[in-house]
Amino acid sequence: MMQVNTSSDLQEERQRLDAFFRFGISVDCVVFGYDGENLQVLLIERGAEPYKGFEAIPGDLVSLNEDIDQATKRVLNDLTGLPDIYLEQLSTFGAVERHPMGRVVTVVYYALLDKNLYNPHPASWASEAYWKNLDEIGEMAFDHRQILEAAVQHLHHKVQHQPIGFELLPEEFTLAQLQHLYETILNTSFDKGNFRKKMLSMNVLIPLDKMQKEVRHRPARLYRFDQQRYEQLVQKGYLFEL
Amino acid sequence: MMQVNTSSDLQEERQRLDAFFRFGISVDCVVFGYDGENLQVLLIERGAEPYKGFEAIPGDLVSLNEDIDQATKRVLNDLTGLPDIYLEQLSTFGAVERHPMGRVVTVVYYALLDKNLYNPHPASWASEAYWKNLDEIGEMAFDHRQILEAAVQHLHHKVQHQPIGFELLPEEFTLAQLQHLYETILNTSFDKGNFRKKMLSMNVLIPLDKMQKEVRHRPARLYRFDQQRYEQLVQKGYLFEL
DNA sequence: TATTTAAATTGTAAAAAATACTATAACTTG
DNA sequence: CAAGTTATAGTATTTTTTACAATTTAAATA
Known part of the structure; x- marks a missing residue:
């Protein structure tokens, strides 16, 4: 199909459209x-x-x-x-x-x-x-009430399929912190040992040689989220899922 | 906080905003x-x-x-x-x-x-x-090229978490048709028996007392999608997943 | 009508994953 | 050092997934 458009063609069209803008x-x-x-x-x-x-x-x-x-x-x-x-x-x-x-x-x-x-x-x-x-x-x-509700619903859905939880935490965090966050967002509770196993088996957490400080009990190991590793996994078709 | 807004207040504000509209x-x-x-x-x-x-x-x-x-x-x-x-x-x-x-x-x-x-x-x-x-x-x-690509990507993601595949099929369909559709969209292949088991175990398919017609081999049973049942399951927190 | 063919449907054993629960280790505080 | 608290590791059981084989069905063909 041939294209013929003079500048006046376009101007005319633009005027017709004015009411839409x-x-x-x-x-x-x-x-x-x-x-x-x-x-x-x-x-x-x-x-x-x-x-x-x-x-x-x-x-x-x-x-x-x-x-x-x-x-x-x-x-x-x-x-x-x-x-x-x-x-x-x-x-x-x-x-x-x-x-x-x-x-x-x-x-x-x-x-x-x-x-x-x-x-x-x-x-x-x-x-x-x-x-x-x-x-x-x-x-x-x-x-805005309606908008906020839509956002919360979206969050609930999304947190179960992508590791967005990490964005809500400090750079370095413990598994217990991560678990509590997920429990808060999803309003449920998980078994501690199994949550740990599942998270670690996904291979998107880097264990650090650091421990929690200033707690009055055995300090937990700190981890950070491995963004690169996560993207690699997604490339290969792996889907993060709780 | 008290609200004082005269009609002229609003008009003034509306004028200031004209360039945005x-x-x-x-x-x-x-x-x-x-x-x-x-x-x-x-x-x-x-x-x-x-x-x-x-x-x-x-x-x-x-x-x-x-x-x-x-x-x-x-x-x-x-x-x-x-x-x-x-x-x-x-x-x-x-x-x-x-x-x-x-x-x-x-x-x-x-x-x-x-x-x-x-x-x-x-x-x-x-x-x-x-x-x-x-x-x-x-x-x-x-x-529009960019828009289309975003839509395709969205489709890939969505089809794995919601039963949207059914909308692409006739009202009544066979499990083989459903499987072929999913294989086309996701560009993979599934085991026939296992696909069947998984789909049926979700309880969102209603088996009909009808069979496929005009095929030169054993005709397959027809099913239809149970929208109501699906919505019930979602209410209860069940998540459709392939 | 008996036989062949293609696909639907069912079944099953092995492997993998999820779950529930127990035991032990490590650190703090009194 | 004992008691308290939480982290971490381990394990046995149950459930789900997977791979594959066997059977059933109806149409087409001989």
Whole structure:
């Protein structure tokens, strides 16, 4: 098929389309953290309209010349002071009435991190920024409640098939810490010996020559996650599964 | 925190935001089909600028007052004549330069179906609409090549954890057909007896009192997928896995 | 009609993995 | 050093997976 497109062709078409180009795009960043005890999520209090004073997932409108993936990092940093972290796209919410200021479609990302590493500080139009236990969350701005529920569900599913749990822990951790994390996320309990055997048999943990410090009992060996090894296994078709 | 928002407050804010509300949103529908032999995908040839004459995934701009999920059904029907089918959201592509007519963020959906049931007919600005084998696809419009690859990868992953294979088959099918489908998608082969045992032990297949017809050997029993039973199992925490 | 053929279906023994549980080691604190 | 606590290792039992062989069925052919 031959292509004939003059510049005026395109201009005409662009005009016809003008009515379609009235959307706003935002990104929302669901950041999960773990403090060794509970699973938490990073929230802000909105200091600007709409929904001023409401709890919200950190998020903001994307600029016309800004890449969406990039926007997540900027927004998260602007509002909470968190540095560049890897955020994975989750899904997109686009109900017609979800935003009172116009038609805004929001792309939701999520991340997991060791919350002891970073302390959030509110900035820009965020009046507060803090961690909150998942089960203590009430009303939220926009459809953020719904978004958060989708993120939690995704986490439950994902943690059973990929070793994402490690992102929530310090670089070096004990098997008991890892087990407690999984038990928290999945709300179950595992046999200690068998959990250990299963984890170690996957060959994605590197045992270190270090021991836990400052505990009042036999100290446990520390391990770290072997990202390279994990990727090799995935290449070969191995699937991490609990 | 007290909320004070007069109507003029909001108007002011809306004006400040005007520069952000210049995005276009589109939906793209990756529809996979299976003809008993190969895995295929539904494509159109674009009959309008930009990328006139190129192969593309069926998709179009969303209207300002149109729900995104709804838009998928309209678009797919407009371009290819396919009726309402269930489409699942996959992910969103928003690179700055992905569309030559402006900033367009596209939300990608996908569906699976028995391609013998529906015959695509091009309409609206689609000059062609047809099924094509996955391994015979060349250049495509926009970033559709990239989108398609993401969809295929998602399919590979998903088929191993959810019984989506059934959507690609006729309502009534034999275990051999099901096995061949899985072998095609995953590009492997399974032991016949063990595949049968595994599938049946999941209790999501209803054996029918019907047999295959018009084959020149012992006819196989027909089964159908038990959606209800599957949902019950998922509720109870059971996870379908190959 | 008897025989052949192709595939469906069933069965089974061996191997591997998951599970439940016990025993021992290592460290801290009083 | 004894007591307490948790880590770590080990083991026997059960369950699941795997590989493969045997049997059944209906159509096609001779």
